Amino acid sequence: MGSLLDRALADHPVFNQIAPMSKNVSFMTGSTDVADVSWNVPTAQCVTATWAYATPFHTWQAVAQGKTEYAHDAMLLAGKAIAATAIEMLENQELISQAKQELEDRLEGESYECLVPSHIQPPNYSESEQEDYSVV
Numbered sequence: 001m002g003s004l005l006d007r008a009l010a011d012h013p014v015f016n017q018i019a020p021m022s023k024n025v026s027f028m029t030g031s032t033d034v035a036d037v038s039w040n041v042p043t044a045q046c047v048t049a050t051w052a053y054a055t056p057f058h059t060w061q062a063v064a065q066g067k068t069e070y071a072h073d074a075m076l077l078a079g080k081a082i083a084a085t086a087i088e089m090l091e092n093q094e095l096i097s098q099a100k101q102e103l104e105d106r107l108e109g110e111s112y113e114c115l116v117p118s119h120i121q122p123p124n125y126s127e128s129e130q131e132d133y134s135v136v
Contacts, residue, residue, distance in 0.1 A: 039112035042099035046081050048074040 034043055051065035065071055089095050 042103045046078045048078045050074045
């Protein structure tokens, strides 16, 4: 006997519903490059179904499904949701103030500390010193 989600997806392997918003703070089990940014400004992520349920990440199966019409539709849906959110935030500055306050409240006084020592700087190569990594 599988989970409720497993049973719901038995006949429809691509989730085609809007999952209810959870009031509990949860964390994604994957990684993202936005982590450092999220300590400094409010951030959000948009997740859409671009492949069949239970497809392993970083596999040829995920890549193959990325060529499908439903994956492209999901990608466009995510883009529209992100654009609509940006427009809403630009038109309603109070939402930005509320998001900043929520971030401050959640941090409970903690602040971001970069783990890279301040004396470590990225190399500053001149154009002639850079290696050519162009594809032939």
